[in-house]
Amino acid sequence: MAVLTEQGLQTLKEQLLRYEGLSLTPYQCTQGKITIGIGRNLTDRGITLEEAHFLLSNDIKDVQLQVSSNISIFEALNETRKLILLDMAFNLGVAGLCKFKKMIAALERQDYDVAAREMLDSKWAKQVGRRAQELAAKMIEG
Numbered sequence: 001m002a003v004l005t006e007q008g009l010q011t012l013k014e015q016l017l018r019y020e021g022l023s024l025t026p027y028q029c030t031q032g033k034i035t036i037g038i039g040r041n042l043t044d045r046g047i048t049l050e051e052a053h054f055l056l057s058n059d060i061k062d063v064q065l066q067v068s069s070n071i072s073i074f075e076a077l078n079e080t081r082k083l084i085l086l087d088m089a090f091n092l093g094v095a096g097l098c099k100f101k102k103m104i105a106a107l108e109r110q111d112y113d114v115a116a117r118e119m120l121d122s123k124w125a126k127q128v129g130r131r132a133q134e135l136a137a138k139m140i141e142g
Contacts, residue, residue: 013038059090066094073108080142081107084135091131092124116140 004012020039029035033043040047047055067089068074074085089097098104103118116136119125125132 060086063089063094067097070094070098071104073104077107078142080138081112084139087131087135088119088124091128096124112140112142 017038022038023036026034026036026042029041033041035041035043063086067085071085074082077085085097088100100118100122103115106112106115106118116139119136119139120132122132125136
């Protein structure tokens with residue numbers, strides 16, 4: 001396989017950007033394929049495992065920053081309880097996590113049994129089932 005020079009690769013990238021355009025959100029192309037970025041056909045090609053892990057790392061950094069900014073008790077929690085809140089925020093969105101006002105108040109009081117009960121007494125717990133049960137148990141155990 002012939003390998004492009006760095007200059008050739010850069011020229012190709014600029015050309016593809018000009019012709020394909022750039023979309024940071026998924027859209028349906030003229031052929032009905034879900035597409036993102038600079039012509040990435042998600043319908044047929046998807047993403048690689050490496051790309052999935054790259055996206056996950058970026059998403060975790062973003063969620064951690066948002067949770068830390070929106071839930072004042074977050075930094076004072078131990079690692080296990082931080083992981084629980086991050087897991088919930090990843091699933092619910094930070095706005096959804098912030099709606100768990102009684103759970104957050106219980107965390108501020110260091111009442112982890114009540115925090116776990118509040119987690120389980122939610123629509124979220126009914127939707128995610130075992131995940132909520134496991135996270136609530138970890139909330140108690142710390």
